[in-house]
Amino acid sequence: MKIPNWKKSYRDALFERDQSQIGMKIVTAQHAMHERLRDLNREGYNIEERKAVDAALFNIEALHRCLNSTEKRIDRAA
Secondary structure (H helix, E strand, O other): OOOOHHHHHHHHHHOOOOHHHHHHHHHHHHHHHHHHHHHHHHHOOOHHHHHHHHHHHHHHHHHHHHHHHHHHHHHHHO
16 A cells, blocks of 8 residues: 555654754655645545644644754754
């Protein structure tokens, strides 16, 4: 079974260990999720997938905010 593009991008961002790559992985995942939401709106409404994409998007945005907050605290401490 093929993993949807948005799920693969989401997982790649969540499990990225290289700090220099995490930002780009998050942006890629956000783009893929927004694209999938647009597709779902055009194709018809799949409520289960819509919920899954919405939850993943919420989580990836929270991760992004958390990482930005941590970076700011580290910069101030240095």
